[in-house]
Amino acid sequence: DSGVTQTPKHLITATGQRVTLRCSPRSGDLSVYWYQQSLDQGLQFLIQYYNGEERAKGNILERFSAQQFPDLHSELNLSSLELGDSALYFCASSGSTGTGNTIYFGEGSWLTVV
Amino acid sequence: GQQLNQSPQSMFIQEGEDVSMNCTSSSIFNTWLWYKQDPGEGPVLLIALYKAGELTSNGRLTAQFGITRKDSFLNISASIPSDVGIYFCAGQLWNAGNMLTFGGGTRLMVKP
Numbered sequence: 179d180s181g182v183t184q185t186p187k188h189l190i191t192a193t194g195q196r197v198t199l200r201c202s203p204r205s206g207d208l209s210v211y212w213y214q215q216s217l218d219q220g221l222q223f224l225i226q227y228y229n230g231e232e233r234a235k236g237n238i239l240e241r242f243s244a245q246q247f248p249d250l251h252s253e254l255n256l257s258s259l260e261l262g263d264s265a266l267y268f269c270a271s272s273g274s275t276g277t278g279n280t281i282y283f284g285e286g287s288w289l290t291v292v
Numbered sequence: 293g294q295q296l297n298q299s300p301q302s303m304f305i306q307e308g309e310d311v312s313m314n315c316t317s318s319s320i321f322n323t324w325l326w327y328k329q330d331p332g333e334g335p336v337l338l339i340a341l342y343k344a345g346e347l348t349s350n351g352r353l354t355a356q357f358g359i360t361r362k363d364s365f366l367n368i369s370a371s372i373p374s375d376v377g378i379y380f381c382a383g384q385l386w387n388a389g390n391m392l393t394f395g396g397g398t399r400l401m402v403k404p
Contacts, residue, residue: 180334211391221335221380221394234391268334272390279390283327283334 181205182284184269190290196257199287203250203271209233210252211272211281212244216265227252259291298381298395306403311368313379313398320361321383325392326353329378338379339366371402 181204191197203210212224214237223236227246238244241259246252256263266286272279298315305311315324323342327335339350341357341364348355354367364381378399382392 180336182334209390213392220396221392223391223393226391236391270334270392280337280340281325281384281390281392282337285332285334288332 180282180284182269182271182282184267184284184287186287187285188288188290190292191259193259193261193291195259195291196255197259197289199254199256199267199269199289201252201254201269201271201284203252203269204282207271207273207282208250209272209279210246210250211270212238212252212254213268213270213283214265215268215286216262219265221268224254256289261291264289264291296381296383296393296395298398300398301396302399302401304401304403305371307371307373309371311371311375311400312365313381314363314365315381315383315395316363317383317393318362321393322361322386323384324355324357324364325382325384326355326364326366327380327382329380329397331377335380368400371400373402373404376400376402 183202185200208229211226215221224238225244226234244254268286270281270283272281325340326338329335339355345359346357352369378397380397381395
């Protein structure tokens with residue numbers, strides 16, 4: 179158990195809909211990262227938050243957004259969903275943006291868009 | 293962006309054999325990490341490497357951080373059926389928020 183909790187574990191929704199994925203980082207971790215894993219793209223970095231503020235942005239679509247709340251949990255919002263958005267979405271956390279902090283992953287949220 | 297080339301893409305070996313996989317990058321990283329992912333699970337950290345040239349072991353696993361900071365390898369000795377899974381290398385840059393760049397993964401299959 180990595181200590182990173184993600185909900186829901188599985189989600190099936192229709193094209194055009196909007197979903198919210200939730201993440202609770204490990205206790206004390208200030209950084210939260212979101213990754214997308216699809217069969218043809220591997221693990222792709224989406225976005226990072228540190229202590230409530232956006233810190234780094236990767237290959238995140240404009241239809242997607244995220245935020246980190248004062249209690250450090252994070253949400254990834256996916257809107258106007260398309261079939262190609264079907265993937266595993268991972269949240270990960272680490273202690274700080276200091277050097278060499280280990281990143282721990284949650285078990286992921288399976289999103290299927292039909 | 294940075295690209296990590298991981299090879300081989302897949303391996304099918306006999307139980308008891310040793311396994312070797314590696315990653316190369318077009319640019320340097322501060323940290324190299326190796327993760328294992330089981331089906332339906334998140335990546336689990338196996339080994340983290342922080343210094344160029346560093347050789348680190350974790351049980352039957354051994355990994356090295358290349359001296360150029362652009363490559364790393366992972367060896368698994370005396371493989372067992374529970375080694376089955378996908379192994380990912382990842383590079384980490386400290387001045388980029390510590391985000392990880394992943395290789396494409398090596399799918400390991402072990403025949404009992």
